[in-house]
Amino acid sequence: MASRPLFRALIMGPPGSGKGTVSERIAKSFGLKQLSSGEVLRANIRGHTEVGSLAKSFIDKGKLVPDNVITRLILQELKNIDQYSWLLDGFPRTVPQAEELHKIYQLDTVIKLKVPFETIKERLTSRWIHPGSGRVYNTKFNPPAVTGIDDLTGEPLVQRDDDKPETVTLRLQAYEELTQPVLEYYRNRGILEVFSGTETNKIWPHVHAFLSKKLPVLC
């Protein structure tokens, strides 16, 4: 039996647009390997790697990590999952990154989540994490049992430096400025699909229906 061709997808959306959640659901429903550039960077920061400490100095200021640094890192990670269908999340964020990716992998589809900025700002500034595990809480939708305390360990929660209100504004501006050309890059190639809304649970069924036409559904 001929095996199915590998599927290469990218999900795009500003920080806090719900792309992490939608990515997880896509990975589970369609059996794609998921690679999030933000997660790769945070794992490097937690592991005190050289690239991690370099990246941290940019992330804490709400800036993008330089193209050559992130591209090298992500292409290396993709090599490790080369034999699977995958979904990228958070990379590429600039045209030079998209061009470098395209030299090696040609994407089948780009899913863009379009969520109003005010909704995002409200979401991000209410996100708190447990630094030891990376466990995420949201003071509005998923609060810890005791305010400011991790449910499992009883340790204090912190706000990621890049989730503080002043940094969030910078991140959203940087996202707008830098990613519009990336969206255009993929729109011009005819592979951009835009999904709009203010709630992840309402956007998700549309994404699911769209991908169901291209991929077998697992669950």
Ligand code: AMP
């Ligand atoms: P995220 O979790 O995707 O919002 O990523 C957190 C931070 O990591 C971003 O605000 C950027 O500083 C950095 N980052 C993640 N992906 C990229 C990328 N593709 N290019 C440059 N910086 C990135």
